[in-house]
Amino acid sequence: MSVQAWTFLLVGLSFTLYIGIAVWSRAHSTSEFYVAGTGVSPLANGMATAADWMSAASFISMAGIISFAGYDGSVYLMGWTGGYVLLALLLAPYLRKFGAYTVPDFVGDRYYSQTARIVAVVCAIFVSFTYVAGQMRGVGIVFSRFLEVPIGLGVLIGMGIVFFYAVLGGMKGITYTQVAQYCVLIFAYLVPAIFLSLLITGNVIPQIGFGGVDQTSGTVLLDQLNGLHRDLGFAAYTSGEKSTIDVFFITAALMAGTAGLPHVIIRFYTVPRVRDARLSVGFALVFIALLYTAAPAVAVFARTNLLTTVSEQPYAEMPEWFSTWEATGLISFDDRNGDGVIQYVGPEARDVSGAPIENELTIDRDIIVLANPEISGLPNWVIGLVAAGGLAAALSTAAGLLLVVSAAVSHDLLKRSFMPDITERGELIAARVSAGLAVGVAGYLGINPPGFVAEVVAFAFGLAAASFFPAIIMGIFSKRMNREGAVLGMIAGITFTAAYIVYFKFINPSANIADNWWFGISPEGIGALGMLVNFAVAITVSRFTPAPPPQIADLVERIRVPKGAGEAHEISA
Amino acid sequence: MTDSSDRRAPSPRDYWRANLKYVGALLTIWFVISYGAGILFVEPLNRFYLPGTGFPLGFWFAQQGSIYVFVALIFVYVFLMNRLDREFGVDEDGE
Numbered sequence: 179m180s181v182q183a184w185t186f187l188l189v190g191l192s193f194t195l196y197i198g199i200a201v202w203s204r205a206h207s208t209s210e211f212y213v214a215g216t217g218v219s220p221l222a223n224g225m226a227t228a229a230d231w232m233s234a235a236s237f238i239s240m241a242g243i244i245s246f247a248g249y250d251g252s253v254y255l256m257g258w259t260g261g262y263v264l265l266a267l268l269l270a271p272y273l274r275k276f277g278a279y280t281v282p283d284f285v286g287d288r289y290y291s292q293t294a295r296i297v298a299v300v301c302a303i304f305v306s307f308t309y310v311a312g313q314m315r316g317v318g319i320v321f322s323r324f325l326e327v328p329i330g331l332g333v334l335i336g337m338g339i340v341f342f343y344a345v346l347g348g349m350k351g352i353t354y355t356q357v358a359q360y361c362v363l364i365f366a367y368l369v370p371a372i373f374l375s376l377l378i379t380g381n382v383i384p385q386i387g388f389g390g391v392d393q394t395s396g397t398v399l400l401d402q403l404n405g406l407h408r409d410l411g412f413a414a415y416t417s418g419e420k421s422t423i424d425v426f427f428i429t430a431a432l433m434a435g436t437a438g439l440p441h442v443i444i445r446f447y448t449v450p451r452v453r454d455a456r457l458s459v460g461f462a463l464v465f466i467a468l469l470y471t472a473a474p475a476v477a478v479f480a481r482t483n484l485l486t487t488v489s490e491q492p493y494a495e496m497p498e499w500f501s502t503w504e505a506t507g508l509i510s511f512d513d514r515n516g517d518g519v520i521q522y523v524g525p526e527a528r529d530v531s532g533a534p535i536e537n538e539l540t541i542d543r544d545i546i547v548l549a550n551p552e553i554s555g556l557p558n559w560v561i562g563l564v565a566a567g568g569l570a571a572a573l574s575t576a577a578g579l580l581l582v583v584s585a586a587v588s589h590d591l592l593k594r595s596f597m598p599d600i601t602e603r604g605e606l607i608a609a610r611v612s613a614g615l616a617v618g619v620a621g622y623l624g625i626n627p628p629g630f631v632a633e634v635v636a637f638a639f640g641l642a643a644a645s646f647f648p649a650i651i652m653g654i655f656s657k658r659m660n661r662e663g664a665v666l667g668m669i670a671g672i673t674f675t676a677a678y679i680v681y682f683k684f685i686n687p688s689a690n691i692a693d694n695w696w697f698g699i700s701p702e703g704i705g706a707l708g709m710l711v712n713f714a715v716a717i718t719v720s721r722f723t724p725a726p727p728p729q730i731a732d733l734v735e736r737i738r739v740p741k742g743a744g745e746a747h748e749i750s751a
Numbered sequence: 752m753t754d755s756s757d758r759r760a761p762s763p764r765d766y767w768r769a770n771l772k773y774v775g776a777l778l779t780i781w782f783v784i785s786y787g788a789g790i791l792f793v794e795p796l797n798r799f800y801l802p803g804t805g806f807p808l809g810f811w812f813a814q815q816g817s818i819y820v821f822v823a824l825i826f827v828y829v830f831l832m833n834r835l836d837r838e839f840g841v842d843e844d845g846e
Contacts (some may be wrong), residue, residue, distance in 0.1 A: 249793070249810055249813060249814075251814075252789060252790075252810075252813035252814050255814050255817075255818065256789055256790075256813060256818070259817075259818045259821050260781065260785050260817065260821055262821060262825065263777075263778070263781050263824050263825060266825045266829075267774050267777060267778065267825075267828055386804070389801065389804035389805045389806040389811070390804070390805060398805030399805060400805050400806065400807065400810075401805060416810040417794070417797065422791065426786060429785070429790065451843045452843060453829070453832070453833055453836065453843060456829045457829050460822070460826050463822050464822055467818050467819070467821075470818055471815055471818055471819075474814040738763070738767050738770075739766060739839075740841055741840075741842065741843060742843075
């Protein structure tokens with residue numbers, strides 16, 4: 179069977195499965211729609227969280243980024259997993275005990291303020307929409323590259339699927355589809371990784387294999403890669419180029435951002451008890467770690483393969499995959515010195531006389547995961563599997579984000595702010611309508627992406643770190659933190675972070691170099707400083723303004739002990 | 752605080768203090784492994800290999816070890832807190 183036939187078959191089968199689950203798990207009440215009736219087992223919730231969290235970026239782009247950045251890619255590995263420790267220790271159990279439906283619910287009730295609630299709603303919608311547009315784009319890209327469907331049509335098909343199970347099933351439908359999507363995506367990721375590890379190192383476990391010995395050359399794989407990098411004028415693979423302080427701050431921003439992203443937090447509202455919330459963060463990280471520990475292995479295998487295949491080889495003798503991906507524009511070769519041989523070199527490359535060598539090959543980092551099976555000559559069904567896995571990763575994250583938007587509109591804005599008398603039935607209809615509208619907007623953004631989407635997605639973490647994360651932490655760990663402190667802290671943190679990013683990325687991009695950065699912190703890492711600003715402003719302001727009313731202290735006392743969690747319900751503070 | 756009758760029935764305040772102690776200890780390990788071994792001291796550690804493998808030690812902590820430690824920390828916390836919940840009678844059994 180051809181690659182395309184396999185891809186149609188595997189993608190078709192997985193989509194049928196998702197639709198089947200959606201029909202089986204329709205939501206009948208707002209509780210089922212928002213939090214799956216708090217009846218999800220910790221193990222199922224762990225899998226669903228892993229699929230919810232791992233987006234098109236994790237599946238398609240991350241191994242590629244690490245492959246090209248080497249050690250510097252560690253910020254994503256540590257940042258996007260370390261946040262789960264913060265979630266388990268500082269957030270998830272208490273938010274589950276609080277028992278709300280949404281993140282703005284907690285912020286609004288804890289800080290006894292409609293202003294705080296509305297600020298949180300705006301942040302949640304903004305963060306979720308920028309993120310979801312990237313997912314829809316990812317769906318379109320997978321369709322166009324593997325199935326030769328136009329990007330727009332690919333996005334429409336993806337929208338149709340998400341619309342079906344998100345609108346029909348709400349959180350309940352999304353949860354069980356995400357469990358299935360996790361299985362599809364982890365299988366699709368690990369199969370090629372294991373094949374590669376066996377081929378290159380003879381070790382069946384990629385996580386161990388990439389610390390082993392290259393079977394053909396007999397040298398330690400990482401030493402060999404560092405040597406290749408040195409010869410070709412790249413920075414050493416295991417050392418990287420970013421400054422220590424920048425790596426530190428980017429990692430911190432990604433960790434706190436992960437713990438503050440609304441679509442991740444609400445997953446822990448869906449389990450029956452507080453202790454299930456703690457346990458299910460643990461399961462989630464195990465399932466995430468399966469992919470995240472394999473990614474750096476894939477990165478090393480792919481980098482080694484790529485360098486040995488293309489470097490200093492005649493262009494005319496390139497294998498078939500080279501021209502396939504050249505046609506998509508992901509690889510481009512420009513023979514500057516006209517010798518017909520590919521010079522793929524880094525900025526420090528010199529020839530024997532000491533003159534610089536020009537690089538002639540441009541490679542898109544997404545190719546590392548998408549083209550890896552072809553580069554390594556794996557069977558056709560593996561390539562089809564990668565397409566199905568990429569779609570599962572993008573669709574599961576998109577659905578989780580759309581639910582945040584829908585709940586923010588129907589629950590936080592209508593039920594809790596502007597239409598408190600709305601009936602249960604009315605709210606459920608409003609939730610479905612807003613989920614449907616959100617799918618439409620997301621699809622539109624996916625087909626016509628504003629130029630800044632890709633950039634903003636990366637900064638969503640910094641913004642979440644500088645706004646939600648400190649507000650929620652202080653709401654749990656400080657009884658003294660009041661409305662004035664929290665609101666001003668969030669505003670100060672997010673304004674500071676957004677201003678720094680907007681200045682360096684949009685107003686004055688040419689100034690975006692390390693010499694101009696404050697303390698050497700890049701816009702990617704500034705969210706961590708924004709978080710400190712938020713804490714500092716909030717604590718100072720709260721000392722000069724009245725303490726919160728006594729019932730808030732009681733509320734905080736209550737959420738600190740697990741007993742009596744029961745179902746998610748309204749708490750009037 | 753100055754009350755000497757420590758033998759009294761366990762209070763929510765004691766429960767919370769024990770919880771904070773666990774959180775503090777586990778987050779210290781979390782910080783030392785990721786920000787310490789994986790970032791601040793990555794270069795000196797890279798002079799050594801993870802025993803029996805070809806991984807430079809700092810690089811391994813940054814791309815593998817820290818993730819394994821994160822997973823372990825969460826399960827240790829789950830275990831400690833389930834025990835603490837039972838000790839203080841605030842667990843959710845029978846709910």
